[in-house]
Amino acid sequence: MAEHLASIFGTEKDRVNCPFYFKIGACRHGDRCSRLHTKPTISPTLVLSNMYQRPDMMTPGVDPQGQPLDPKKIQSHFEDFYEDMFQELSKYGDIQCLNICDNLADHMVGNVYIQFREEDQAMNALQNLMGRSYEGRPIIADFSPVTDFREATCRQYEENVCNRGGYCNFMHLKKISRELRQQLFRRVGGMAGVEAEATALLAVIMTSAVVVPGEEWKKQESEGKKKQESVRESSAERRAKIELWNKEREEADSAIDNSSKIDDVNRGHQRNDSPSNVKKPNPSEEENGNYDF
Template structure:
């Protein structure tokens, strides 16, 4: 009956719905799968397919040797990518999780999963990313059924014992350091607090200015209005101090990773698509 169907939904016993799509949000059979892929019309989680350009996958595609890669450079480039994506996606709301697959299989390679605190935030992100480009490639963004990543991730990979390698059908989630994760979360929380406080500060300044004009007349109001230029500068300086200043080591890492990045065009070359500072570009005309 209905109770039995509900119990087996998304499990291996379910002969109608694909358990891998239900748990992972992707299936190696794709459209050829014999079971249904029930794509949600809304979700807390969005999937941006193949957004991360896995350097190992790129080397393998060119019949190269992955062992030739500089792992330190790979990790530094990944941190830059993670930071770009985190900052872009946080514009739409608070992220509960940002998971990027390190798998090599066609259905999982480079997949970016972003789980928001609220479905409305996920919907805003999905709508905004639709039709945009990253590294010259169109972004394919859709809602994902995955909301519990404990079922999606490979436990053996997390323990360092997965013998299936990059072609495992469960998520091999590539992580950044805990210190970087905390830094990004602090930056988001600080930005949200500043955003919520700024309207009240401007209202209080305008009220004090109007009271000053009423009490002291036009001449004094001119001097007061002139003094209001200082908080603007102070505010901009404060804003500048709030922005994260990377350490000299990180600045050096950034300059090296940018110079080696495949997204940076050679001098005099012509971009196929315009790019914003954050890496995610606007829609083509």
């Protein structure tokens, strides 16, 4: 029973724990959810709830005064906020990833997720964020159960085909420019930046066809063995053995011929020296082998 409960924990089959909270760290039902939202006591991931305030929160692409906003300005505003968060949070540990939701639903709008390399680094960051504020708004930080953002992210959003828009229940993670990512992770993140790039490269490798090094080595080893076998087949030693076999065969054939000639001569002598009245063997005796030459 315990194994069964462990196998379905955090899935749709789990009637006790909320799968959305387990995967995403947030649920649209909030405290009214019929399933449990079990907050972790320790985790490498922190969530800063409703931290990012979009300039077009009321209506996408439009400011609070109803004026249209340039998408470049919206992106610039977001990247300024991202850089502020990264530089501050990197003081407490090595950041593996920093994700900010682009969703519009109340339980996910502006949520900031920070995953550190170690759990004690996340604990250090949480302790230092307690009681602080950003632009006059208090920071609401807590441990998050999210550890695998691939399970929490909306794949349709990444392909620009999500029909739920900003009210999707999976994470719509807003992207920063490649230049800013390289700048932050290389300058501030140190080894964390290297690992983040390695993680991104690994994700690309996992979704593409690659040659497995072990299989390539096996192929080379097999080809090497074939080459060695071909060398042995054409070596001087092999040719010498063939010559020896031919010579032995010729000598054996020659010995058989000489033996046949000697037998013929002996038979001729016996016929000449034997008296004429020697009884010839009868055919039946020849068949039975009861005679001597």
